[in-house]
Amino acid sequence: MIVLDEQLLGRGLEAAIGRWYRGPVCLIIDLRLRSVIKDEAVPGLLRLPSQPTFVTINERDFWHPMLADNRYCIVCFSIPDSRAREIPSLLRALLKRAEFRTKAARSGKVIRVARQEISYYTAGDRTAKQVP
Numbered sequence: 001m002i003v004l005d006e007q008l009l010g011r012g013l014e015a016a017i018g019r020w021y022r023g024p025v026c027l028i029i030d031l032r033l034r035s036v037i038k039d040e041a042v043p044g045l046l047r048l049p050s051q052p053t054f055v056t057i058n059e060r061d062f063w064h065p066m067l068a069d070n071r072y073c074i075v076c077f078s079i080p081d082s083r084a085r086e087i088p089s090l091l092r093a094l095l096k097r098a099e100f101r102t103k104a105a106r107s108g109k110v111i112r113v114a115r116q117e118i119s120y121y122t123a124g125d126r127t128a129k130q131v132p
Contacts, residue, residue: 001049002091003028005056006037008084016088021095028054046072051103055091057084063112065126073106078114094118099131 002017002025014025028037031045039061046052046069053073056062063076077090094113100106108123118131 001026001052003031003046003049003052003054005042005054005058007058007081008055008087011084013084013087017091020088020092043067043069043072046074051107053103053106055087057081057087059112063110065110065121065128068108068110068121068123068126070108070123073100073103073108074110076110076112078112097131 001023002021004013004025004027006027006029009027009029014027018025028042028045031048037045039058042054042062046054051072053075055075055077057077057079059076059078062074067074075091075094077087079086079090090113094100094111097118098105100109100111109120111118111120119128120131121128
């Protein structure tokens with residue numbers, strides 16, 4: 001399951017990702033209907049589905065080693081809001097990499113995707129590692 005941050009609502013990203021991703025794609029607000037979801041509530045909601053991958057451009061609030069949890073993955077794209085439409089292709093490229101190809105391989109990681117760099121923390125080792 002791919003879960004998109006609510007700031008990505010209304011951009012058609014769910015449909016664009018759904019064209020190539022085999023599992024469900026939804027927004028974080030779909031996990032708790034009819035309520036405002038604060039950033040601090042997101043980790044608790046991500047523990048409900050089986051090994052979801054949460055996608056956000058809110059790097060400031062989600063690129064933290066303390067958020068690493070074996071029950072989910074967080075992917076932070078370091079791009080401005082104006083480039084959010086690039087997320088489907090960036091996410092697809094990320095998920096083709098051996099380190100992140102399966103839910104099991106991604107779970108427990110907080111991943112940051114920047115212009116020329118991918119780095120991540122894991123639940124077992126909260127020291128950032130860079131992917132070559």
